[in-house]
Amino acid sequence: MKTAFITGITGQDGAYLAKLLLEKGYEVHGGVRRISQPETVRLELLGIADQVTLHEFDLTEQNNIFRTIQAVEMDEFYNLAAQSFVGASWDLPVYTADADAMGVVRILDTLRTLRPEARFYQASTSEMFGLVQEVPQKETTRLYPRSPYGVAKVYGHYITMNYRESFGLHASSGILFNHESPLRGKEFVTRKITLGLAQLARGGDAPVELGNMDARRDWGFAGDYVEGMWRMLQQDDADDYVLATGVTTTIRDFFTFAAEELGMDLEWTGEAEGETATDRKTGKLVMKVNPKFYRPAEVDLLIGDASKARTQLGWEPKVDIRSLASMMAKSDFDALG
Numbered sequence: 001m002k003t004a005f006i007t008g009i010t011g012q013d014g015a016y017l018a019k020l021l022l023e024k025g026y027e028v029h030g031g032v033r034r035i036s037q038p039e040t041v042r043l044e045l046l047g048i049a050d051q052v053t054l055h056e057f058d059l060t061e062q063n064n065i066f067r068t069i070q071a072v073e074m075d076e077f078y079n080l081a082a083q084s085f086v087g088a089s090w091d092l093p094v095y096t097a098d099a100d101a102m103g104v105v106r107i108l109d110t111l112r113t114l115r116p117e118a119r120f121y122q123a124s125t126s127e128m129f130g131l132v133q134e135v136p137q138k139e140t141t142r143l144y145p146r147s148p149y150g151v152a153k154v155y156g157h158y159i160t161m162n163y164r165e166s167f168g169l170h171a172s173s174g175i176l177f178n179h180e181s182p183l184r185g186k187e188f189v190t191r192k193i194t195l196g197l198a199q200l201a202r203g204g205d206a207p208v209e210l211g212n213m214d215a216r217r218d219w220g221f222a223g224d225y226v227e228g229m230w231r232m233l234q235q236d237d238a239d240d241y242v243l244a245t246g247v248t249t250t251i252r253d254f255f256t257f258a259a260e261e262l263g264m265d266l267e268w269t270g271e272a273e274g275e276t277a278t279d280r281k282t283g284k285l286v287m288k289v290n291p292k293f294y295r296p297a298e299v300d301l302l303i304g305d306a307s308k309a310r311t312q313l314g315w316e317p318k319v320d321i322r323s324l325a326s327m328m329a330k331s332d333f334d335a336l337g
C-alpha cells in the first residue's frame, strides 16, 4: 500500500484527489491549516472524512512543514494548498507570495533533506500564461502572469523544475487550466453563477452580479483533472504537463448554459457595465454587471493544448462544458431544495 500526503486536502481538488487515491488503495494523509473551526465539508460530502488522516499544516511555517514530512512516511506528496483566489491576490500580495511561492520551496527543500525518494506534484496553473503569448497554450509557451497569484505560481513552477534538475527529485508540475465542480469555492465565477441561478430558480430575486463577461476560460471537471495529477506521479521520469480541454467559453456562455439547465430563457441587453440578462419566462432580472468585480489586470483568453498529457499519460477530459454547467447548476438547485 502506498502512502500519499495532500496539502490543501480540504479544498476542491484535495477532496477529489483523496477520494481517487483511497479508491486506488492508498493510505491518505492531508494537511489542514489551523482555523477556529476546521472545514472538512468537502471530505464529508464525498463520504471520506473518516478515511483520511489529517495533520496540522501551514505553507507559511517552515518548522511545521519539516515536522509533518518527518512524521509521515509518504511515497507521494501532492502540493495543492494555496491562496488560490486570483481576485484576492491584489489585496493579499505578500501573503500570496509567502504561501504560493515560498511555501513550495519550503516543501521541496524539506523533501530534499528528509525524503528525497518521495514523488512530488506541484499545482501550477494556466494563470501563469496570463497575457497569452501563444494560442493555444502548451508546456513551452512563454509565461506572462497578470496577477500577484500568477507571479507567485511562476516561482513555484520554476523552483519545482529547478529542484528536479539540481537534486534529481521526482518533482512534476501540472499546468492545469480551470477546473470546476459542485465542490468549487463559492467565490469563483462558475460556482457563483450556478449558486446564484439556483437561488433565483428557487424563488429568490437577487440577480447575480458579475464583472468581466467577455473573459474566456478553458473549463474542465475537477474529477478528471485529479486523475491527471496521479498519472504524472506514476511516470518513470518527472516532467511538466498541461491539462486542459482545448475548448474556451465566455463567462456569458457559461451563464447561459447553467440558466438553461434551470429552465430559464435569457434575454441579453446592454453592453459592458450596462449589460443585463432577464428571464423571459418570469420577467426576473437574473444578471447585472457590477464593476466592483473587475480586476486590475485581466487574463482574457485561456485555451490549452493537452497533447503531451494525452500522448504520454493517456489522459483525456471526459466532461464537456455544457455537462459541467448542468452538473453544477443541478447540484446547487437540489441542495437548496
Ligand code: NAP
Residues within 6 Å of the ligand: 007, 008, 009, 010, 011, 012, 013, 014, 031, 032, 033, 035, 039, 057, 058, 059, 060, 079, 080, 081, 082, 083, 084, 085, 099, 123, 124, 125, 126, 175, 176, 177, 178, 179, 180, 185
Ligand atoms: P481551493 O479549493 O481554494 O483549495 C485550496 C486549499 O489550500 C484549501 O484546502 C485551503 O485550506 C488550503 N490552504 C490555503 N492556504 C493555506 C496555507 N497557508 N497553508 C495550508 N493550506 C492552505 O483550490 P483548488 O481549486 O482545490 O486548487 C488546488 C490547487 O490547484 C491550488 O494550488 C490552486 O492554486 C491550483 N489550481 C487550481 C485550478 C482550478 O481551476 N481549480 C487551476 C490551476 C491550479 P482552507 O480549507 O483552510 O481554506
Ligand code: G4F
Residues within 6 Å of the ligand: 084, 085, 086, 087, 124, 125, 126, 127, 176, 177, 178, 179, 187, 188, 189, 190, 192, 209, 210, 211, 212, 213, 215, 216, 217, 251, 293, 294, 295, 298, 299, 302
Ligand atoms: O472563476 P475565477 O475567479 O477564476 P480564475 O481567475 O481563472 O482562477 C481560477 O483558475 C486558475 C487557473 O487559470 C487557478 F489557478 C486559480 O486558482 C483559480 O482556480 O475567474 C474567471 C474569470 C476571470 O476572468 C474573472 O474576471 O471570470 C471573470 N469574472 C467575471 N465576473 C469573475 C466575476 N470572476 C469572479 N471570481 N467573480 C465574478 O463576479
